[in-house]
Amino acid sequence: PILSVRPSRALVDEAFEVLVENLPPVSPFTLRSLHHSEDGDDWEAYGHYFSDHSGRVSVSEDLSFGGTYSGREPMGLIWSLRPVPGSRTGLRLRKKDVTTPMLITISLYNGHEDFRDNSPLVSMVTERWYMGPGIQRIEITDGGLRGGLFIPPGPGPFPGILDLWGGGGGLLEYRSALLASRGYICLALEYFKTGQMKSTDLSFEYFEKAYHVLKDHPQVIPDRVGIISLCLGTIVTLSLVVESAEIKPSCVVCISNMITKSPGKTLSGFHRSIPSKFNKIRVDENNHQIWRDVGLALLKEPSMKVDVAKINCPLMLVNGCDDQNWCAVETADDISKTMNAAGKGHLLTRVDYPDTGHLIEPPFSPHCFAGNFFVYSSNEKVIQLYGGKTKPHSDAQDDSWRKILSFLRHHLYCSHKAKM
Amino acid sequence: MDEKHSCVTLSVQPSRGLVDEKFVILVQNSFPSSLLTIYAHHQCEDGNSWHAFAHYTSDATGAVNVSEDCSIGGTYSGVEAMGLLWSLQPVPGSKPGLRMRKKNVQAPMVVTISVYSSHLTEGFGDQVPLAGVEVERWYMAPGVQRIPVTEDGLTATLFLPSGPGPFPGLLDLWGGGGQLVEYRAALLASHGIASMALDYLTCKYTMETGKIVEQDYFEMAYKFLQKHPKVLGSRIAMLGLSLGTSVILKIAVHSQIMKLRCAVCVSGSHVQPMDGFLKEILDYFSKNSGNTHFTKDNEVVWRDLLLPIPTDLSLKVDVGKLQCPLMLVVGEDDQNWCAYESAMDMKGMMERAGNSHLLTLLSYPNAGHLIEPPYMPHARVSLFREIQSRQKLMVLWGGQTLEHSRAQEDAWRKLLVFLRKNLYSGVKSGSSSLSNL
Numbered sequence: 079p080i081l082s083v084r085p086s087r088a089l090v091d092e093a094f095e096v097l098v099e100n101l102p103p104v105s106p107f108t109l110r111s112l113h114h115s116e117d118g119d120d121w122e123a124y125g126h127y128f129s130d131h132s133g134r135v136s137v138s139e140d141l142s143f144g145g146t147y148s149g150r151e152p153m154g155l156i157w158s159l160r161p162v163p164g165s166r167t168g169l170r171l172r173k174k175d176v177t178t179p180m181l182i183t184i185s186l187y188n189g190h191e192d193f194r195d196n197s198p199l200v201s202m203v204t205e206r207w208y209m210g211p212g213i214q215r216i217e218i219t220d221g222g223l224r225g226g227l228f229i230p231p232g233p234g235p236f237p238g239i240l241d242l243w244g245g246g247g248g249l250l251e252y253r254s255a256l257l258a259s260r261g262y263i264c265l266a267l268e269y270f271k272t273g274q275m276k277s278t279d280l281s282f283e284y285f286e287k288a289y290h291v292l293k294d295h296p297q298v299i300p301d302r303v304g305i306i307s308l309c310l311g312t313i314v315t316l317s318l319v320v321e322s323a324e325i326k327p328s329c330v331v332c333i334s335n336m337i338t339k340s341p342g343k344t345l346s347g348f349h350r351s352i353p354s355k356f357n358k359i360r361v362d363e364n365n366h367q368i369w370r371d372v373g374l375a376l377l378k379e380p381s382m383k384v385d386v387a388k389i390n391c392p393l394m395l396v397n398g399c400d401d402q403n404w405c406a407v408e409t410a411d412d413i414s415k416t417m418n419a420a421g422k423g424h425l426l427t428r429v430d431y432p433d434t435g436h437l438i439e440p441p442f443s444p445h446c447f448a449g450n451f452f453v454y455s456s457n458e459k460v461i462q463l464y465g466g467k468t469k470p471h472s473d474a475q476d477d478s479w480r481k482i483l484s485f486l487r488h489h490l491y492c493s494h495k496a497k498m
Numbered sequence: 499m500d501e502k503h504s505c506v507t508l509s510v511q512p513s514r515g516l517v518d519e520k521f522v523i524l525v526q527n528s529f530p531s532s533l534l535t536i537y538a539h540h541q542c543e544d545g546n547s548w549h550a551f552a553h554y555t556s557d558a559t560g561a562v563n564v565s566e567d568c569s570i571g572g573t574y575s576g577v578e579a580m581g582l583l584w585s586l587q588p589v590p591g592s593k594p595g596l597r598m599r600k601k602n603v604q605a606p607m608v609v610t611i612s613v614y615s616s617h618l619t620e621g622f623g624d625q626v627p628l629a630g631v632e633v634e635r636w637y638m639a640p641g642v643q644r645i646p647v648t649e650d651g652l653t654a655t656l657f658l659p660s661g662p663g664p665f666p667g668l669l670d671l672w673g674g675g676g677q678l679v680e681y682r683a684a685l686l687a688s689h690g691i692a693s694m695a696l697d698y699l700t701c702k703y704t705m706e707t708g709k710i711v712e713q714d715y716f717e718m719a720y721k722f723l724q725k726h727p728k729v730l731g732s733r734i735a736m737l738g739l740s741l742g743t744s745v746i747l748k749i750a751v752h753s754q755i756m757k758l759r760c761a762v763c764v765s766g767s768h769v770q771p772m773d774g775f776l777k778e779i780l781d782y783f784s785k786n787s788g789n790t791h792f793t794k795d796n797e798v799v800w801r802d803l804l805l806p807i808p809t810d811l812s813l814k815v816d817v818g819k820l821q822c823p824l825m826l827v828v829g830e831d832d833q834n835w836c837a838y839e840s841a842m843d844m845k846g847m848m849e850r851a852g853n854s855h856l857l858t859l860l861s862y863p864n865a866g867h868l869i870e871p872p873y874m875p876h877a878r879v880s881l882f883r884e885i886q887s888r889q890k891l892m893v894l895w896g897g898q899t900l901e902h903s904r905a906q907e908d909a910w911r912k913l914l915v916f917l918r919k920n921l922y923s924g925v926k927s928g929s930s931s932l933s934n935l
Contacts, residue, residue, distance in 0.1 A: 080690055080922060081661070086639045087514035100922055181640070185661075201661040203641030210513050211608065212632030232508070232612070232630035261507055492505040492527055 079200050083184055087205040089259055090180070091441045091479060093153055094204065096137035098186055101129040108145065108193035109137060111155040112183045116174055119165050121444065123147065123158040126190040144190070147469070155184060156206070157472035159444040168450035168461040171443065176255040177215060179205035208252045210259035221287050224268040226251040228258030229297060237302035237490035238292035239264045244309025244334075246451065247272040253306070256440055260483060262490070263298050265291060269314070273452045285314065286324040301328065302490045306482070308333040309404065309436065316384040319391065329392040329489035331482055334401060334436050335409040338376040339384045351382060353455040366448045366463040373405040377412055386413050387420035394427040394485045396478045398434030402465035406436065429481060431474035435466025441476040508613050508629040514606070516688055517635045518872050518910060520579050523564035525613050528556045528628070535572070535614045536564065537622055538582040543601050546593070548586040548875065550574070553617040571617065574900070582611065583635075583873040584903035590620070595881035595892050598874060603684040604644060606634035637681045639688035647694065650718045653701035655680050656694045657687030658728055665692040666733035666759070666921035667723040669716070673740025676700035676885050682737070685871055689914060691921060692729045694719065698745070698776070699885050710777040716749060720756045732759070733921050739764040740835060740867065744779050747815040750822060760823040760920035762913055765832055765867045767840035768815040769804040780886065797879050797894040805836045807843045817844045818851025825858040825916045827909045829865030833896035837867070860912060862905035866897025872907040
């Protein structure tokens with residue numbers, strides 16, 4: 079048989095076509111993808127297919143009759159990746175070194191249920207890249223900042239984006255690398271190391287310095303800088319936008335929203351405010367922690383909310399309706415209410431995705447339903463429930479990415495072109 | 499709003515492609531109906547700069563799609579999705595006689611594609627483009643392995659496709675320039691064929707002894723492939739260009755040891771002294787070198803060295819005795835070998851012998867001698883170092899760029915289908931088992 083994957087080298091948000099030819103007609107086959115992660119875990123996905131009378135299986139066109147995905151799913155071999163049986167628990171697939179591609183081996187096996195008993199008939203390696211050709215990565219360390227700056231090829235100038243992740247901490251560059259591949263100078267900022275939130279000084283000044291790295295960069299258009307954030311990063315973002323005189327972005331994207339702020343010009347307070355409601359944490363039948371009620375309790379305290387009525391730039395809120403980690407949709411409702419009452423409703427774009435969980439990542443990233451998390455206040459490692467059902471969650475990642483890119487393009491690339 | 503900041507975006511999909519894959523170049527967000535120049539630049543391994551450019555007018559939404567829109571001038575015109583690659587030419591001021599050939603196939607060819615405002619024909623270095631991207635073009639697909647081969651006295655490189663195998667095998671022979679040229683074998687391995695590029699003129703044996711290899715050198719190469727654990731010994735093909743064709747035709751018809759599943763011969767001839775082998779072929783050329791012509795620019799034309807096609811069967815391979823499928827690819831403007839005339843003669847021989855059902859003949863008007871994998875720039879003339887005299891000459895290969903480039907694209911596609919059909923499926927008449935490949 080002949081297996082082809084086109085393109086064999088693609089960006090992580092690009093689709094590919096998997097085609098098998100020269101098979102015996104109308105026979106059962108399984109296509110399986112295998113990835114060995116940087117952490118040493120093995121992830122796999124597979125779909126059961128039947129060849130047609132010309133001996134062909136096309137993942138883009140044919141139905142999968144079962145496996146880790148079913149139905150007509152051109153990218154099912156990527157988004158339904160999950161740890162192989164026997165793996166450690168609570169895993170989440172996140173690329174740390176974005177200068178190299180993710181290598182995924184796609185193989186064809188005879189049969190359906192017992193496919194693993196056979197050796198693969200044919201296989202191909204495919205590369206999935208976060209960084210497009212010519213993208214430059216520059217480590218940012220001056221002024222005490224810790225981040226990675228990604229610059230597209232070409233003369234520029236380019237709009238800039240500050241990229242803030244959430245409660246897990248650390249420096250995660252993959253979304254920034256991908257945004258640079260889409261035409262933005264993007265700064266991924268580490269604002270606390272994993273497990274060290276308590277001891278980190280999260281002053282506004284740190285973020286203002288980072289914002290200036292972008293704004294003052296010779297290749298960045300200074301009045302075209304935006305912010306993208308997830309989870310804890312959304313509180314940071316909204317606080318800065320409302321209260322910092324230095325940070326006036328052209329637009330802001332907040333994914334999986336939180337709104338509980340700490341008083342004053344420091345963000346350190348939330349490592350006190352959130353644990354104050356830890357008595358609201360529930361566990362499910364697998365002992366996974368559900369934190370969304372903590373958020374609901376905090377939402378009831380008006381003094382602890384960022385005053386979003388003061389926001390003056392376009393704001394896009396992306397949330398999952400099955401978010402078990404935080405009450406993201408209720409938070410978005412709250413934000414909506416406040417902004418509408420203040421006459422700022424026209425600035426708001428909201429997308430809520432059914433059956434989607436907390437970790438809304440770039441497209442085709444495997445859905446993480448529950449993952450390991452280090453609780454800084456108690457120095458405990460727990461498994462948090464993030465929620466979402468794999469297929470709708472994956473569709474949401476795909477759709478939200480495209481909507482986010484079009485929102486960013488509209489506000490950062492060409493907003494001077496008024497549409498009649 | 500700062501008007502001087504351009505909103506123009508430029509994208510090339512895929513940004514990392516195989517050398518024979520098409521891409522789509524899209525310009526968006528320029529002013530509607532604006533004049534734009536799309537420009538490609540490549541610095542090749544030997545340091546020479548190449549460029550190509552085309553003039554477009556954006557549509558009412560400010561977009562240009564190179565696959566759908568018409569270039570109205572530049573190094574190519576018309577609707578040409580890949581024109582920015584095949585029309586690449588040395589930048590003004592370059593040395594004459596350059597030819598683009600990748601030596602290191604493990605790294606991609608990097609091309610910078612930019613868009614400029616207005617219709618420019620020069621001075622690209624002095625202007626700031628509106629946008630620019632980098633594109634990678636690869637000869638090796640991910641997972642393809644490159645294995646240098648020196649055992650059994652061979653000077654070769656084996657490229658194994660990705661996957662468990664086993665795979666059909668192929669021996670890849672180039673022409674009279676010698677050297678170990680890897681890129682075509684690397685690309686074939688990316689298509690699932692275990693391919694071995696073989697140096698047979700400047701190999702270690704020849705460099706050390708001064709002698710030309712004999713048939714047993716090729717038998718060694720064939721046997722190496724045959725016994726390789728990842729190669730299907732019963733499915734080995736040969737592909738050759740120019741002098742490589744002479745070797746292959748002799749082997750295909752007369753070798754008792756090398757049983758080819760099929761053969762592809764590009765820009766070559768069956769004319770050669772039947773007693774003897776490679777050395778005798780080279781001597782035969784030297785003997786006829788009086789038929790060399792020169793153009794008014796002093797370019798060497800060697801197409802007459804083997805003309806007229808002899809009727810004497812001691813001077814040409816009797817392809818009427820061929821028992822495996824043969825594909826002949828020729829350019830009708832080949833100024834280096836009489837490939838077209840030879841192909842016509844071979845066709846006649848096979849028709850009279852009753853085995854012409856084995857023949858696939860692709861003959862391209864206005865294509866020249868160097869029919870290569872697609873989208874690489876056409877060299878009508880280039881500096882060529884003669885193996886035996888070590889002289890550097892400006893040789894005329896022939897072909898008109900547009901038709902030659904189209905021929906390369908068509909021939910490569912058909913070659914892949916031919917190889918796939920003969921190496922991956924189908925039962926040779928008389929053969930008993932069909933492995934479920």
